[in-house]
Amino acid sequence: MADASLSQSEIDALLQGADGFDMGGGAPAGKAEPKKGGLTAKELASAGKVAETVATAQAAALFSAVNQTATFEVSSAKVSPLKETASGFEGEVLVVKTTYTQPASGIVFYLFKEEDARTLAGLSLGSPVDSLDDNAINALQEVLAQMTGNADTDINNNHGIEMASSSPKAMVADAGKLNIPDGDYWTVTLTLNLEGTLDSTFVQLYPLPLAKALAGAKGGKSDDRASAAGGGLDALLEGATGSTGAPVSSIQNAEFSPLVQTADPAITGNINLLLDVPLEVTVELGRSTKTVQEVLSLGEGSIIELDKLAGEPVDLLVNGKPIAKGEVVVIDENFGVRVTEIVNVKSRLNPED
Numbered sequence: 412m413a414d415a416s417l418s419q420s421e422i423d424a425l426l427q428g429a430d431g432f433d434m435g436g437g438a439p440a441g442k443a444e445p446k447k448g449g450l451t452a453k454e455l456a457s458a459g460k461v462a463e464t465v466a467t468a469q470a471a472a473l474f475s476a477v478n479q480t481a482t483f484e485v486s487s488a489k490v491s492p493l494k495e496t497a498s499g500f501e502g503e504v505l506v507v508k509t510t511y512t513q514p515a516s517g518i519v520f521y522l523f524k525e526e527d528a529r530t531l532a533g534l535s536l537g538s539p540v541d542s543l544d545d546n547a548i549n550a551l552q553e554v555l556a557q558m559t560g561n562a563d564t565d566i567n568n569n570h571g572i573e574m575a576s577s578s579p580k581a582m583v584a585d586a587g588k589l590n591i592p593d594g595d596y597w598t599v600t601l602t603l604n605l606e607g608t609l610d611s612t613f614v615q616l617y618p619l620p621l622a623k624a625l626a627g628a629k630g631g632k633s634d635d636r637a638s639a640a641g642g643g644l645d646a647l648l649e650g651a652t653g654s655t656g657a658p659v660s661s662i663q664n665a666e667f668s669p670l671v672q673t674a675d676p677a678i679t680g681n682i683n684l685l686l687d688v689p690l691e692v693t694v695e696l697g698r699s700t701k702t703v704q705e706v707l708s709l710g711e712g713s714i715i716e717l718d719k720l721a722g723e724p725v726d727l728l729v730n731g732k733p734i735a736k737g738e739v740v741v742i743d744e745n746f747g748v749r750v751t752e753i754v755n756v757k758s759r760l761n762p763e764d
Contacts, residue, residue: 450490450597450619454626459488461625462599464569465562465615472561473605476554477534482604486612490622491598493591496614500524500586505543505551509559513575514625517618520591521555525583527603527611534608543583555579572625597622694737694748695726724751 450458466483473481505528507521523531525543532547533540535554540547556578563574584590596616604610617625697717709715719725724736727748737748 450623450626454623455488455490455597457626458597458622459485461566461570461572462488464565465599466601468561468565469558472557473554476557477531477605479534479606479608482602484602485599486602487598487600489598490595490619492595493589493593493616496522496596496598496616497586497589499614502586503543503583504586504589505581506584506589506591507551507555507579507581509555509579510577511575511621513573514627515618515620515623517621519576519618519621520589520596520616521579522589522614522616524611524613527609527613530609534605548581548583552579552581555581566625570625572627591616595619690729691731693728693731694739695728696739697725 462485466485470481470483473479473483500522503525505521505523505525507523509519509521511517511519528543528551529540529547531554532543532550535550536547543551559576559579563576566572566574582590597619599615599617600612601615602610602612697719699715699717701715724738725748726733727735727737727750733754735750735754736752737750740747740749
């Protein structure tokens with residue numbers, strides 16, 4: 412291109428958007444905005460901003476679940492067929508599905524490599540996991556429920572979109588038979604890093620009607636970075652269509668900084684509906700087993716030896732289930748407990764262990 416101007420075919424290609432974040436600008440006057448898989452470039456741009464919010468919220472939830480700093484980065488967000496996405500996986504895959512009823516009905520699928528899923532399960536349970544058995548699946552579902560709930564809450568808070576979803580359900584499937592309806596999806600690929608423990612990618616598949624609903628985001632504080640990138644591309648596209656007269660010589664995919672959890676995660680999902688439900692909190696100093704005769708012989712001054720050593724942490728139970736350990740303190744004239752340890756997921760799932 413000797414005169415540094417754009418031909419009509421080059422302008423058309425520019426407006427169709429590149430792979431990755433298909434962030435669009437204005438379409439030529441008199442022409443309908445080009446669509447990709449039923450979504451316009453502007454809709455893909457807006458949905459891409461929501462994807463950033465989701466990644467930030469999920470990083471916060473994962474930090475809470477595994478107590479390691481999680482870094483999520485949206486590496487691409489585009490409309491692509493399921494077969495293309497599935498071709499990037501081999502062997503066994505953890506397939507997680509969450510059913511949404513708002514802002515549109517549809518099922519969102521998460522795809523994790525089997526070895527990455529085992530790593531996440533091991534971090535949640537506090538010990539390495541050799542296979543994705545029922546215990547590992549349950550732990551992963553709990554982690555993913557926190558991630559989904561956190562994301563739904565932040566989408567509502569930052570973009571004004573009401574989200575309503577079911578609890579995630581996970582299963583292991585072969586990459587060649589994922590048991591997912593065929594067709595095009597808004598495919599969001601994220602890179603995940605956990606303090607050097609895990610460095611990999613996973614994929615989120617959104618049905619197009621739900622992606623279109625997410626494209627109605629009104630924006631929020633968390634969108635500044637994406638808005639700047641989108642605005643820059645809007646200006647680029649205006650130059651290409653002659654609005655400003657500035658020629659365009661090259662186009663690059665928008666790049667986004669890694670998203671890192673830096674603060675304690677907020678309460679997630681619809682748990683807000685349960686915040687005023689009373690729970691019985693019990694502090695257990697220790698236990699002892701006695702025969703009927705020994706119990707009947709108890710009297711004033713009797714001493715019962717417990718199964719814990721002096722100075723050992725006491726157990727904190729909620730509705731009879733252990734959730735934490737702590738140390739006894741005195742507050743004014745009352746006893747209190749300072750929490751020193753939160754019981755891990757494995758202990759919560761199997762309190763009898």
